[in-house]
Amino acid sequence: MDTSQQQESSGAEDENGSDGEEDLSPEEKRVLERKMKKILKKEEKKKLKEEGKSIKKDKVQSNLAEKKALEYLTCWSERREEWKFHKSRxxxxxxxxxxxxxxxxxxxxxxxxxxxxxxxxxxxxxxxKAEAIVRWEGQREEEDTADAEKKKQRAKQVVQLL
Known part of the structure; x- marks a missing residue:
C-alpha cells in the first residue's frame, strides 16, 4: 500500500477530497509515513499472532533481550571503563x-x-515495587511457594538496600 492509499484508509482526506499531501512539509510527510508504517506493522503483527506464527519470534527476542541485559550487568561490574548506560537494559x-x-x-x-x-x-x-512484593506475597497462596519465597527474599534485599 503506498502512502496515498494509507492516508485515504486512515481518513486523512480533507473536505475537498484531496489527501492534503501538498500542504505538508517534508518533516510532516516523514512523520506521517512513519506513523502509517507503524500502524501497518501492528496490524500485520496482530494477524501473525492470530495465526500463531509470532510465538517463536517472541521467544527469540526475549532470549536476546535477556542475554543483552545480563551482558550489560556483567560489563558494568567487571569492565566499568567499557560499560555504557542503556535505559532499555x-x-x-x-x-x-x-x-x-x-x-x-x-x-x-x-x-x-x-x-x-x-x-x-x-x-x-x-x-x-519491592515493598509491595514484601507486603503482598506473604498474604496470598501461590502454587510454587519456593519461588514465591525467593521472590520475597530478593524484594526484602532491595528494600534494605534502597
Whole structure:
C-alpha cells in the first residue's frame, strides 16, 4: 500500500477530497509515513499472532533481550571503563530481577550493587515495587511457594538496600 492509499484508509482526506499531501512539509510527510508504517506493522503483527506464527519470534527476542541485559550487568561490574548506560537494559533488569530463572543468584548479587547507584524515578519505582512484593506475597497462596519465597527474599534485599 503506498502512502496515498494509507492516508485515504486512515481518513486523512480533507473536505475537498484531496489527501492534503501538498500542504505538508517534508518533516510532516516523514512523520506521517512513519506513523502509517507503524500502524501497518501492528496490524500485520496482530494477524501473525492470530495465526500463531509470532510465538517463536517472541521467544527469540526475549532470549536476546535477556542475554543483552545480563551482558550489560556483567560489563558494568567487571569492565566499568567499557560499560555504557542503556535505559532499555536497565528496564529489563528492573522488571525481571525477581525472576530466578532469568536472573540467577550470581547476577542478582551484581544487580544489588548496580542498584546502589540507581537514581531518580527508577529508584523510587523499584523501591515501591519491592515493598509491595514484601507486603503482598506473604498474604496470598501461590502454587510454587519456593519461588514465591525467593521472590520475597530478593524484594526484602532491595528494600534494605534502597
Amino acid at each position: 536497565q528496564i529489563w533488569l528492573l522488571q525481571h530481577m525477581y525472576d530466578t530463572t532469568k536472573v540467577t543468584d550470581d547476577h542478582f548479587k551484581g544487580l544489588l550493587t548496580y542498584l546502589e547507584g540507581l537514581r531518580g524515578a527508577s529508584r523510587g519505582i523499584t523501591l515501591q
